[in-house]
Amino acid sequence: MFSQSEENYLKAIYHLSLISNKGISTNSIAERLETKASSVTDMIKKLSEKEVVVYKKYKGVKLTDLGTKIAANIVRKHRLWEVFLVDKLNFSWDEVHDVAEQLEHIKSEKLVDQIDAFLGFPTHDPHGDPIPNKEGDLKIVEKSLLSTLSKNEKGICIGVDDSSSEFLQFLDKKGITLGKQITVLEKEEFDDSLSIIINDKKMSISNKIANNLYIKKS
Amino acid sequence: MFSQSEENYLKAIYHLSLISNKGISTNSIAERLETKASSVTDMIKKLSEKEVVVYKKYKGVKLTDLGTKIAANIVRKHRLWEVFLVDKLNFSWDEVHDVAEQLEHIKSEKLVDQIDAFLGFPTHDPHGDPIPNKEGDLKIVEKSLLSTLSKNEKGICIGVDDSSSEFLQFLDKKGITLGKQITVLEKEEFDDSLSIIINDKKMSISNKIANNLYIKKS
DNA sequence: AAATATTTTTAGGTTAGACTAAAAATATTA
DNA sequence: TAATATTTTTAGTCTAACCTAAAAATATTT
Numbered sequence: 001m002f003s004q005s006e007e008n009y010l011k012a013i014y015h016l017s018l019i020s021n022k023g024i025s026t027n028s029i030a031e032r033l034e035t036k037a038s039s040v041t042d043m044i045k046k047l048s049e050k051e052v053v054v055y056k057k058y059k060g061v062k063l064t065d066l067g068t069k070i071a072a073n074i075v076r077k078h079r080l081w082e083v084f085l086v087d088k089l090n091f092s093w094d095e096v097h098d099v100a101e102q103l104e105h106i107k108s109e110k111l112v113d114q115i116d117a118f119l120g121f122p123t124h125d126p127h128g129d130p131i132p133n134k135e136g137d138l139k140i141v142e143k144s145l146l147s148t149l150s151k152n153e154k155g156i157c158i159g160v161d162d163s164s165s166e167f168l169q170f171l172d173k174k175g176i177t178l179g180k181q182i183t184v185l186e187k188e189e190f191d192d193s194l195s196i197i198i199n200d201k202k203m204s205i206s207n208k209i210a211n212n213l214y215i216k217k218s
Numbered sequence: 219m220f221s222q223s224e225e226n227y228l229k230a231i232y233h234l235s236l237i238s239n240k241g242i243s244t245n246s247i248a249e250r251l252e253t254k255a256s257s258v259t260d261m262i263k264k265l266s267e268k269e270v271v272v273y274k275k276y277k278g279v280k281l282t283d284l285g286t287k288i289a290a291n292i293v294r295k296h297r298l299w300e301v302f303l304v305d306k307l308n309f310s311w312d313e314v315h316d317v318a319e320q321l322e323h324i325k326s327e328k329l330v331d332q333i334d335a336f337l338g339f340p341t342h343d344p345h346g347d348p349i350p351n352k353e354g355d356l357k358i359v360e361k362s363l364l365s366t367l368s369k370n371e372k373g374i375c376i377g378v379d380d381s382s383s384e385f386l387q388f389l390d391k392k393g394i395t396l397g398k399q400i401t402v403l404e405k406e407e408f409d410d411s412l413s414i415i416i417n418d419k420k421m422s423i424s425n426k427i428a429n430n431l432y433i434k435k436s
Numbered sequence: 437a438a439a440t441a442t443t444t445t446t447a448g449g450t451t452a453g454a455c456t457a458a459a460a461a462t463a464t465t466a
Numbered sequence: 467t468a469a470t471a472t473t474t475t476t477a478g479t480c481t482a483a484c485c486t487a488a489a490a491a492t493a494t495t496t
Contacts, residue, residue, distance in 0.1 A: 005483065026444055039484055041445055046482090058444060058491060089332035099326045106324075108317045114307035223453065244474055257454055259475055264452090276461060276474060 002050075004105045007074050008033060009043050010052060011104075013063055014071030023060025072136030078104040079125035079132075080115050086126040087119060093126040094168035127168075128159025128178050128214060144217055146182065147192065147210035154183040155215035157198075162212040170209070175199050182215060220268075222323045225292050226251060227261050228270060229322075231281055232289030241278025290354030296322035297343035297350075298333050304344040305337060311344040312386035345386075346377025346396050346432060362435055364400065365410065365428035372401040373433035375416075380430040388427070393417050400433060 002010070012032045016024045026044070030037045048055040052067030063071060081103040085091035091099075113134075116122075123139075124130055130138040143158055157180045160167065171177065176198060185202065186195035192207035220228070230250045234242045244262070248255045266273040270285030281289060299321040303309035309317075331352075334340075341357075342348055348356040361376055375398045378385065389395065394416060403420065404413035410425035 003482080027442095035483095036485065037444060038446080038486080042483075085329075089329070089336060091328070091332070095328070099324070099329055102324045102326070106317070106320045108320070110309070110313070111303070111307065111317055114309070118307060221452080245472095253453095254455065255474060256456080256476080260453075 001107075002052075002070065006043070006047060006050075007070075007105055009040075009047060010063070010067055010071040011074050011078075013053065013061060014068065014075065017063060017068075023056070023062055025060045029061075069136040072132040072138070073134075074104050076132040076134075076136070077106070077112055079129060080112065080119065080122070082125045082127075083119050083122045083131075084115055087122075092168075092172070093163075094165035094172070096126060097163060097165070124159075126178075127163045128157075141216065143214040145211055146184075146194065146196075146205070146213040146215050147207060149184045149194075149215060149217070151184055151187055153217060154181060155217040156181055157213060158216045159214035160212055161214065167209075167212060171213075174203065175201075176213070181218075182213075219325075220270075220288065224261070224265060224268075225288075225323055227258075227265060228281070228285055228289040229292050229296075231271065231279060232286065232293065235281060235286075241274070241280055243278045247279075287354040290350040290356070291352075292322050294350040294352075294354070295324070295330055297347060298330065298337065298340070300343045300345075301337050301340045301349075302333055305340075310386075310390070311381075312383035312390070314344060315381060315383070342377075344396075345381045346375075359434065361432040363429055364402075364412065364414075364423070364431040364433050365425060367402045367412075367433060367435070369402055369405055371435060372399060373435040374399055375431060376434045377432035378430055379432065385427075385430060389431075392421065393419075394431070399436075400431075 009029065012029050013024050016028055016032065026037045026040045029044075030040045033040070044053060044055050044061050047053045047067070048061075051064060052070060053061045053063055055061045078100045081100040082096045085096045085099060086093060122131060130141065132138040141158065144155070145161070146157075149155065157176060157178055159178065160171070176182075180198055183197040184194055185197060188194070192210075194205045194207075194210050196203060196205055227247065230247050231242050234246055234250065244255045244258045247262075248258045251258070262271060262273050262279050265271045265285070266279070269282060270288060271279045271281055273279045296318045299318040300314040303314045303317060304311060340349060348359065350356040359376065362373070363379070364375075367373065375394060375396055377396065378389070394400075398416055401415040402412055403415060406412070410428070412423045412425075412428050414421060414423055
């Protein structure tokens with residue numbers, strides 16, 4: 001059995017592994033968890049004892065197969081709870097993260113299975129992130145940052161990179177939600193801002209925004 | 219903010235207070251929480267600092283108004299989650315306790331309010347226990363242990379004292395569920411067992427069972 | 437390659453929440 | 467009421483999870 005703290009470390013390493021697939025550095029884990037590198041070293045040793053990570057001093061950590069499965073299951077629970085909050089309890093997509101952060105640590109396999117069924121076996125959470133299945137697998141969808149699209153390319157908005165409530169509320173205000181079609185009209189060389197069409201309306205999008213919106217090209 | 223551990227102590231004192239309304243003894247708290255009296259003394263001092271209990275050495279503790287409100291809110295959450303598990307997720311009444319024990323510590327007022335609404339503002343949990351309202355009040359229903367009924371008295375089964383899964387599964391097996399009418403046909407002096415009618419069937423009930431079933435006389 | 441900078445680990449300390457064993461207070465019984 | 471029993475508190479440890487500061491390893495510059 002793993003403590004909440006151990007679970008949070010596993011989850012952090014899991015997320016970092018999706019980007020780099022090299023040994024995950026102590027510092028990157030510390031940064032993600034808003035803690036100190038020395039604390040990370042302590043915890044990594046413990047996780048290594050429990051055989052959920054492989055650890056070589058100064059070389060970073062990798063999740064074992066067991067560790068990956070456990071981490072994916074926590075992510076699964078997090079995302080299922082997010083769907084529950086939005087679909088059943090009228091939460092908006094910018095309100096769910098902190099609560100899901102707590103709910104993901106509830107230990108009951110039956111609970112997860114039943115929530116999954118209750119929600120109709122959703123495949124994605126409210127931010128467009130895929131929900132791992134019981135085995136911990138998730139299907140990767142081809143996605144591109146809006147900022148990488150060229151003039152006249154179009155696609156469907158399928159996710160966000162930054163899921164802070166500030167960003168999500170901003171998107172709400174602009175009418176940008178998952179599933180909407182976006183067409184790039186123009187790219188400004190000067191500030192990398194974009195002119196796009198969404199909801200049949202033309203609007204200007206800063207590079208910062210375009211760098212945090214995932215598009216499925218079409 | 220209170221830790222899970224602090225919340226568990228408050229809840230234990232709350233439950234014990236419903237029976238005795240005197241100062242709650244260190245030992246009774248220790249027994250309920252399956253911990254040692256010395257640990258209880260430590261925690262009581264901390265809770266006393268936080269002004270949720272009043273503590274006099276060797277004289278036991280009492281909840282303050284604030285403490286009572288906080289404790290009632292935890293009980294409220296516990297019971298709402300139990301209803302959720304049974305009504306929405308197909309848990310049976312003997313499976314809900316351990317999960318609710320975890321869920322009751324989730325911190326989100328919106329979550330509780332929404333669950334409450336989602337369930338249609340239930341007044342009782344699956345074991346017949348009343349759900350405190352947001353202010354922490356609960357309406358007490360006149361109830362009697364089945365063992366206190368006399369020959370020929372009848373009533374509706376409205377709750378259980380022991381909610382262990384063993385007992386609840388036993389009741390299921392016997393067809394005894396909340397809302398059923400029970401009529402006492404006979405009381406055996408010898409072993410205090412009862413002969414009753416439930417579901418139009420006659421059956422014999424040991425004193426141990428009758429001592430754990432609440433009836434609303436009718 | 438040597439010097440410097442950065443990252444990581446170690447060593448030692450803190451706090452919450454538990455524990456054991458012994459001392460102190462209270463309660464019970466003779 | 468004195469003796470005994472029980473309950474409660476105190477004193478001192480332990481572990482998980484964090485911390486700071488310094489040492490050691492690795493990476494980057496010059």
